[in-house]
Structures are given as structure tokens and as C-alpha cells.
Amino acid sequence: MNTDKLSKRLETVAKYIPKNAKFADIGSDHAYLPCYMVKKSDVRFAIAGEVVEGPFQSAVKQVKQEGFTSKISVRKGNGLEVIEPNEVDCITIAGMGGTLIATILENGKAKLGAVQRLILQPNISASSIREWLLTNGWTLIAEEILEEDGKIYEVLVAEKGNPYSLYKANKESALLFGPFLMREKNTAFVKKWTIEKKNWQRILTQLESAPESVENSLKRKELQGKIKLVDEVIKNEEY
Template sequence: MNELRLSKRLEAVASNILEKSVLADIGSDHAYLPCYAFLKGYITNAIAGEINEGPYRSAVEQVAKSDLQEVIEVRKGNGLEVIAPNEVDCITIAGMGGTLITTILEEGKSKLQGVRRLILQPNIGAINIRRWLMDHGWQIVSETILEEDGKIYEILVADRGKPQANYSNLEAGLLLGPFLLKEKNQTFIKKWTHEKQHWLAILSNLEKAEMTNENSERKRELEQKISIVEEVLNE
């Protein structure tokens, strides 16, 4: 992977970037994504944000190596603190857990002024992101699920708009994704078949354990998820 050739996962993220936009790539690592997006003509400028010193240095070196210092600025900082309100119109956050991505969005809410599109690729916990988007005036406009190197990834693309419009069945939509649910491709079926088996194993252990309030709540939550997934897979 380099600035001219991304992984399948990051290529899918890049393909959703708004044309001729100013991009902020948060948790940019080697800054491959913003470099690629500029060289492909998707964006006019970018900010690559990175909190850790090692990846920050890698990003600075990559931008210099690609001779893109004039158009891509690497900034060190936590989450959205690397950008100012109205500075960018498209944000990518890829390769983190859904809870962390949600925290970054929540803590950086004031920086989202002027942003028209969010492209979010959680490794796990996409439900947390969907909930946050729905509660904060963002509408999911497309979703992708893909497998790469034995791992399954979901990519959520959200624009400012009426969020509820997507969800005919709220709980299923939040858990499985309104678009992915409609498409139900092989990767989707593989992911949720595996998740269901994993939850059934946890449930079986819980049933053998002492039934505390916490265990009872967890059991109810798992049963609800299993029921949602079974219904969708059996349709």
C-alpha cells in the first residue's frame, strides 16, 4: 500500500470523498489516503490529523516524499481538534472502533460546522456511529461492507439531512445498517452468521452463570440482537 495504491478498504473510503472538497483525514497514519485522494483529483487540499508521534512523523515524511506539502498539511492533535470550524467540508475517519469514532465526533461537534460529508470506517461497533448520526442530524446516504485479508469492514457515508428517513425498522437498521440490510450481500450474510454464532456461545455461558441483574440485562440484549439477525437472515 502506498500513496498511489490503497488497500481495498481505504480505496472504498476514498471513492466516497466529495469531489473537489477540502478533506480532513483523522487518524491518518501514513497519510496515504489524503495523498492518494489529491493525486486522483478528488480533493483540492487536505489536513492529515494524527495524535501519536510515530504515525505523525510517518505522515509528514510521506507528504514530503509525494511533494504535496503545498496542499496537504499534517497536524498533530487529538481527533477533530486539528481542524477549525468551516475549514473542511469532508471528513474521513477509518480503522478505529465504533465507540472511539463516536467519541471523536461527540467531542469535536463544534468543529463539524461547514462539513457536508462524513466517511466513517469502524472496525467494530458501527451501531454506535449510526445512533450518533441519527441523533445529530446526519443521514446515512450509502454503506459498503467488504472483506479484506480475512477481516470484514463496514463503511458508512453520511451527509447532513433528515436521519430518520433511512430506518423502516429502527433496531435492525441501527444494528445491521439500512443500506446493507437491503442489499444483503454474501459478506453481510457471512458477518452476521458469524456474529450470531458468537452471541449464542456467550448466551450459553450466561445461562450457566449466576443470574445477576447485569447478566440478566446482557442476556436480554443478546437475545434481542440474535432475534433481529435471525429474522433478517431467514427472510
């Protein structure tokens, strides 16, 4: 992967960045995404935010190498600390766990005033992000699920608005699977949830032979509920 050719995962994130956006890429690693967007002349300005020293230095080096220092500001800091209020209208956060992404958004709420679009790519636990969006008045406008190099990724795109209509039919399923993804049910979706279900069934079997306790009983119920949801959503689908 380089700044001319992104991974399929980051390319999916890139396609949702609005034309002429001022965007911040949080956890930017080598600043591949900002460099790629500037190279295509698709954005006015980008911030590459990185909290870890090594990736921060890599991003600085990459941006210098490309000659983009006037268009991309590389900043070191935690989450949305690297942006000023009203500085950007789009934020991308890719390649982290969903719980961490939700925490970054929660801690940086004060910076979201002028932000019109969030593009989020969790490696796990996308449901944590959906819950955060729902609670905070952001509505999903698109979702994608894709497989690359044996891993399955979800991309969530949200804008400010009333999210409740998306969850009217079945809130629990929509939060877990994604309201758009569970309608489309592509191959990656079916594969992901078939694997998750097998995993939950394995844990359930272990719990069933463990000593009875309140905690054990609650965990079993939770897993049985999730397995049932998967069965309802991917009834006759095979991958």
C-alpha cells in the same frame, strides 16, 4: 499499500470523497489517503490529522517525499482539534472502533459547521456511529460492507439531513445492521452476522449455566434479542 494503490478498505472510503473537496483525514497514519487523493488531482486541499507521534512523523515524511507539502497539511492533535471551523467540507475517519469515531465527532461538533459529508469506516461497532448520526441530524446516504484479508469492514457515508425516514420500519435492526446493508445482504454482511450470532450464542450458553442474577438475566435478554434480530434479517441466507 502505498499512495498509488490503496487497500480495498481505503479505496472504498476514497470513492466517496467529493470532487474538489477540502477534506480532513483523522487518524491518517501514513497519510496514504490524502496523498492518493492529491495525486489523482481530485481534491483541492487535505489535512492529515494524527494524535500519535510515530504515525504523525510517518505522515510528515510521506507528504514531503511525494512533494505535496503545499496541498496536504499534516497536523498533530486529538480528533477534530486539528481542523479550524469552516476549513474543510469533508471528513474521513477510518480504521478505528465505532465508539471512538462517535466520540471524536461528539467532541468536535463545533468544527462540523461547514462539513457537508462524513465518510466513516469503523472496524467494530458501526451501530455507535449510526446512533450518533441519528441523534445529531446526519443522514446516511450510502453504506458498504466488504471483506479484505479475512476482516470485514463497514463504510458509512453521511450528509446533513433528516435521518428518521431510514429508521421508520425497524429502528433497532437498522441501527445494528445498517439500513442499506440489511436490504442488500451481500456475502460479507451475511458472513459477519452469522459469525456474530455464533459468538452471542456461545456467551448465552455460558450465561445460562452461570448463577442467576439480575445482571445475568438482563444480559441474557439482550443477547436473545440480538440473536432474534439476526435470524430475522438473514433468515435463509448462507455464505
